[in-house]
Amino acid sequence: MGEMDQMKKEAEGLKSQIEAARKAAADTTLADAASGVAPAPRVQLKTRKTLKGHLAKIYAMHWATDCRLDHAMLMVSASQDGKLIIWDAFSGNKINAVPLKSSWVMTCAYAPSGNLVASGGLDNMCTVYNLKTPVVKTVKELDAHTGYLSCARFLSDTEILTASGDTTCALWDIETGKQKTVFLNHVGDCMCLALSPDMNMFISGACDSLAKLWDIRDGTCKQTFQGHTSDINAISFFPSGNAVVTGSDDCTCKMYDLRSDQEVISYQDAQLNSGVTSLALSVSGRLIFAGYDDFNCNIWDSLKGEKVGVLSGHDNRVSCTGVPQDGMCVCTGSWDSFLKIWN
Amino acid sequence: MSSKLQSSNNIAQARRTVQQLKLEANIERIKVSKASADLMNYCGEHAKYDPLLMGIPASENPFKDKKPCTIL
Numbered sequence: 001m002g003e004m005d006q007m008k009k010e011a012e013g014l015k016s017q018i019e020a021a022r023k024a025a026a027d028t029t030l031a032d033a034a035s036g037v038a039p040a041p042r043v044q045l046k047t048r049k050t051l052k053g054h055l056a057k058i059y060a061m062h063w064a065t066d067c068r069l070d071h072a073m074l075m076v077s078a079s080q081d082g083k084l085i086i087w088d089a090f091s092g093n094k095i096n097a098v099p100l101k102s103s104w105v106m107t108c109a110y111a112p113s114g115n116l117v118a119s120g121g122l123d124n125m126c127t128v129y130n131l132k133t134p135v136v137k138t139v140k141e142l143d144a145h146t147g148y149l150s151c152a153r154f155l156s157d158t159e160i161l162t163a164s165g166d167t168t169c170a171l172w173d174i175e176t177g178k179q180k181t182v183f184l185n186h187v188g189d190c191m192c193l194a195l196s197p198d199m200n201m202f203i204s205g206a207c208d209s210l211a212k213l214w215d216i217r218d219g220t221c222k223q224t225f226q227g228h229t230s231d232i233n234a235i236s237f238f239p240s241g242n243a244v245v246t247g248s249d250d251c252t253c254k255m256y257d258l259r260s261d262q263e264v265i266s267y268q269d270a271q272l273n274s275g276v277t278s279l280a281l282s283v284s285g286r287l288i289f290a291g292y293d294d295f296n297c298n299i300w301d302s303l304k305g306e307k308v309g310v311l312s313g314h315d316n317r318v319s320c321t322g323v324p325q326d327g328m329c330v331c332t333g334s335w336d337s338f339l340k341i342w343n
Numbered sequence: 344m345s346s347k348l349q350s351s352n353n354i355a356q357a358r359r360t361v362q363q364l365k366l367e368a369n370i371e372r373i374k375v376s377k378a379s380a381d382l383m384n385y386c387g388e389h390a391k392y393d394p395l396l397m398g399i400p401a402s403e404n405p406f407k408d409k410k411p412c413t414i415l
Contacts, residue, residue, distance in 0.1 A: 004350075007354065007357035014361065014364035014367075014368050017368050021368070024372075025372040025373065026375050027374050030375070030378075030379045033383065034379065040396065043395065049406060089406075221363060221366075221367075222366070223367055223370065239385065240381065240385040257378040259377075260373050260374065260377075260378040262375070283394075284389035284390050284392065284393035286393060287395055303382065323395070326394075327394050327395060328406075329406060330395065
């Protein structure tokens with residue numbers, strides 16, 4: 001009993017130490033520091049394309065990395081109609097429709113090469129498909145998680161990261177189908193993950209209301225960010241790689257700076273009482289597009305914390321958002337079964 | 344599970360928690376003023392390459408339906 005109490009005391013002491021160190025570094029807030037910066041202009045975007053074709057709620061979408069090839073702009077979407085659809089956003093045409101073994105899909109991802117896509121959900125598996133064979137073929141079923149697959153992101157054609165309702169994240173070798181590394185530390189379902197721009201780290205958000213920064217190669221949790229009071233559903237790196245933005249069921253988004261190890265700004269509004277489902281940043285990092293349960297996507301000035309626009313047009317919850325690498329538009333996907341391209 | 348096994352699991356868990364907290368406590372932290380300055384600089388330097396921030400002229404918008412041209 002002595003050791004347990006000792007451990008508890010040591011843990012409390014360390015938590016206080018971390019709190020004190022963060023406070024000592026908090027000589028200002030981001031909003032105060034940015035008070036001299038000109039406000040971002042009011043952002044009024046129009047729907048340029050509505051992608052129709054799914055027959056049920058859309059849960060996820062992901063832009064191809066090098067998305068502007070041959071005058072096409074490619075992205076993948078996943079719906080509980082049991083399909084992945086590869087779209088050309090310019091024409092609105094469907095390039096491929098991949099039937100899923102399990103229709104309870106929660107995530108989809110495009111490999112940076114453009115050769116592969118992945119999906120996963122309540123089947124607890126991540127399935128990888130080859131788009132370049134004459135008929136789209138299943139390459140591997142990555143089966144080891146003991147909970148639903150909430151998010152997947154390719155590092156390359158041979159490695160993929162997954163986040164799961166079993167509270168772990170994992171790095172997989174696609175060729176062998178085995179987990180190379182399991183990232184253990186969350187105490188709630190992992191809901192989202194994002195890769196750092198240099199691909200050495202990733203960040204995860206979970207139902208324990210924490211965001212954690214991980215070293216991909218050594219498997220360790222480097223930093224833990226608190227502040228949210230409910231599930232973190234969405235997460236993204238700021239383009240410099242020095243900060244992360246999170247979106248939560250507590251109706252707020254927050255930015256955490258990695259080097260000061262703390263929350264530097266919160267994006268919230270007293271009139272907003274819907275959870276955040278998804279988020280994406282514009283290429284300079286100045287604008288945050290956040291999808292909410294209330295059918296809208298709100299646009300925030302990342303430095304000043306002010307709302308600068310809204311994307312209204314969906315007839316149900318916005319479940320996913322994405323900005324392509326060239327930053328030319330933003331895509332929103334919804335439970336209303338449509339995807340919209342805005343700029 | 345025997346209570347002895349359970350309590351040794353709990354101690355193992357507590358040890359891991361302390362270990363993780365030690366790791367997280369020992370990092371270097373920069374001041375928020377410096378972090379903010381870097382974030383503001385990044386936004387400032389990259390603003391001109393951000394089409395959603397700067398706006399896209401109609402003639403350069405690949406999503407805008409081009410009106411048919413008549414040759415006069």
